[in-house]
Amino acid sequence: MIVFTKGELLDQENKFQRSGLRPYFDDIVIVSDKTPDAYTRLCKQFGVKAEQLLAVGDSYSEDVAPVLKIGGWAIHIPNYMDNEDRSYLNKIHPHLIRLSRFAELTNFLSPNSRLIDERKLS
Secondary structure, eight states, X not given: OEEEEESOHHHHHHHHHHHTXXXXXXXXXXXXXXXXXXXXXXXXXXXXXXXXXXXXXXXXIIIIHHHHHTTOEXXXXXXXXXXXXXXXXXXXXXXXXXXXXXXXXXXXXXXXXXXXXXXXXX
C-alpha cells in the first residue's frame, strides 16, 4: 500500500511521520499535482496495471477522476466538497464506490491478493 499525496515534499513527509501511519504503508510518493499521467507513472513505478489500482480519497477532482480516467478503481469519501466536487456528486462509474465514512472502507477490501472484493459491489 502506497500513500500518494500532493504537496511540498518535506512538509508531507513530516506529516506522514507524525501521523503514526508509516508502519502500515510500503512507501509514500509525493507529487506536485495528481493527474492521470502522475497516476500512470505511479503504476509503472510499482509494477501495477491501472486496472489493479485502487485510490481512496476525499477529493473527487484530485483523487478520483484521474484514476477513473486511466481505468483504475476509486473510493470517494468526501470530507468537504468544493464546487467542483459537488458537480460530480451524482456521477456514476462502474469503478467508483462512494462511502460516507472511512470506517466503511473495510467492507470493500478482501484479505486475499485482490484489494476490491467485487462480489460485494452488486
